[in-house]
Amino acid sequence: MRGTIPSETGPVGDRIAPGPRGHWLLGHLREFRRDVLGLLMKSAREYGDVVRLRLGPHVVHLLNHPDHAEHVLRKHAANYDKRTRSTRFSRMVTGESVLTGDGELWKRRRRMLQPAFHHQNLAALTDRMTASTGEMLEAWRGRATTGHPFDVASEMMRLTYVIVGRTLFSAEVGADAGEIERALRVLLPQAFVRLGRIFNPPDWFPTPDNVRFRAALRSIDRVVYRLISQHRRNQAAGEPELDLLALLLAMRDEETGAGLSDRELRNEAVTFLLAGHETTANALTWTFHLLSRHPDVENRLREELAGVLAGRAPILDDLSRLPYLEQVIQESMRLYPPVWIIERRVIAEDALGGFRLPAGSAVVIAPYALHRHPEFWVRPEAFEPSRFEVPAPDAYIPFGMGPRSCIGNEFAMLEARLVTAMIVQAFRLRWVPGHPVEPMPGLTLRSRNGLMMTAHEA
Numbered sequence: 001m002r003g004t005i006p007s008e009t010g011p012v013g014d015r016i017a018p019g020p021r022g023h024w025l026l027g028h029l030r031e032f033r034r035d036v037l038g039l040l041m042k043s044a045r046e047y048g049d050v051v052r053l054r055l056g057p058h059v060v061h062l063l064n065h066p067d068h069a070e071h072v073l074r075k076h077a078a079n080y081d082k083r084t085r086s087t088r089f090s091r092m093v094t095g096e097s098v099l100t101g102d103g104e105l106w107k108r109r110r111r112m113l114q115p116a117f118h119h120q121n122l123a124a125l126t127d128r129m130t131a132s133t134g135e136m137l138e139a140w141r142g143r144a145t146t147g148h149p150f151d152v153a154s155e156m157m158r159l160t161y162v163i164v165g166r167t168l169f170s171a172e173v174g175a176d177a178g179e180i181e182r183a184l185r186v187l188l189p190q191a192f193v194r195l196g197r198i199f200n201p202p203d204w205f206p207t208p209d210n211v212r213f214r215a216a217l218r219s220i221d222r223v224v225y226r227l228i229s230q231h232r233r234n235q236a237a238g239e240p241e242l243d244l245l246a247l248l249l250a251m252r253d254e255e256t257g258a259g260l261s262d263r264e265l266r267n268e269a270v271t272f273l274l275a276g277h278e279t280t281a282n283a284l285t286w287t288f289h290l291l292s293r294h295p296d297v298e299n300r301l302r303e304e305l306a307g308v309l310a311g312r313a314p315i316l317d318d319l320s321r322l323p324y325l326e327q328v329i330q331e332s333m334r335l336y337p338p339v340w341i342i343e344r345r346v347i348a349e350d351a352l353g354g355f356r357l358p359a360g361s362a363v364v365i366a367p368y369a370l371h372r373h374p375e376f377w378v379r380p381e382a383f384e385p386s387r388f389e390v391p392a393p394d395a396y397i398p399f400g401m402g403p404r405s406c407i408g409n410e411f412a413m414l415e416a417r418l419v420t421a422m423i424v425q426a427f428r429l430r431w432v433p434g435h436p437v438e439p440m441p442g443l444t445l446r447s448r449n450g451l452m453m454t455a456h457e458a
Helices: 029-047 066-075 085-094 103-117 119-123 126-146 152-168 174-196 208-236 244-250 262-293 295-309 316-321 323-335 385-389 409-426
Strands: 050-055 058-063 342-346 350-352 355-357 362-365 427-431 439-441 445-447 452-457
Touching: 029 050, 029 058, 029 174, 029 439, 058 066, 066 342, 066 362, 085 174, 085 208, 085 262, 085 342, 103 119, 103 244, 103 262, 119 409, 126 152, 126 409, 126 427, 126 452, 152 174, 152 244, 152 262, 152 409, 174 208, 174 262, 208 244, 208 262, 244 262, 262 295, 262 323, 262 409, 262 427, 262 445, 295 316, 295 323, 295 409, 316 323, 316 409, 323 385, 323 409, 409 427
Parallel strands: 058 362
Antiparallel strands: 050 058, 342 362, 350 355, 427 452, 439 445
């Protein structure tokens, strides 16, 4: 195969996986920086389900089969940890949390946090989600009258931030929404950009990027620590809030009886802010982009919503009677998974597909590529929500899988369905012709240029 690293002969599991040759020093860093999604898709298409790549001195294997995902994320998860470069850079934003932690510390934290995401706790937050969406829709009425384009991606960021503020903190955080959005626009891209470099200056060194990064992090911390302090005061006064942060404050480790410190609360709160705000906003943005380009899907969804809701805001019990709504969101997250790549470090040498995975190397599973694998998806690039009328194949992992699957997946799907139902009933959102829409991979999968649309009364 031209341009490949040839597979070495030898026993099964003793061969080096094939892959593009790359630069002698940089490996595939230039392709990674220029178009990482293109690199992953082209590599899987040309070299198969196990592909060897190199980012400078770091060996990375792309694994693009559901059996491989099952092996790494579930069956042999103990041999694949999160001591990876991507986790190290994520930790610069979130600190040590349920997202970035490992080993026994992670197990204890996950055990403590899981009850906060039980169905009954989420059900109590539904009204806050629909009320927040209703307020946004009311503000959109003027836009529908004028027909002026606006950035739906930015609107979704603000909405999901207000929702996470009310559900996580019981706080009116709208005044902070702009500051948080600006901070995340600095933090998330910079954390990802560092992956594409062989060398990064120390965090303390005052490069322009480091100075902006630290300032953005201070903005996040000011908001979060203020809300934690307020909750502690309310708790001491016997007036605890009904929200996720209050549940976290009340959590105690079953073995030690210890609660979370302010720093630990900050780390989990920032993690939920990122996971419950950034990722859901991106999922909603891509959903409205796809609906605007597929009016047949939008019309079918509108008919389902009219038959069940007749224009009113949904309640939790309605969602089981809206299967096409869920299918639309599932299909949107298939094509544009907010968490588009998952990285793990190989602890002890392993083998997959007959190829050796050296100890200390990294493996990546890219839902963006796996969700387009032609062996498991008919017309993989097409937007066809009806494909989810039957159970999704194992090649569908928008929330990961195994013991480290997303702890907030039910929260995210609840929010996405409620918000989508309300917006689709109220407005037809239309893409502005000529405005470029392309995915921008970072720690999450954003739209590079936002999503300029016009709103029209339904």
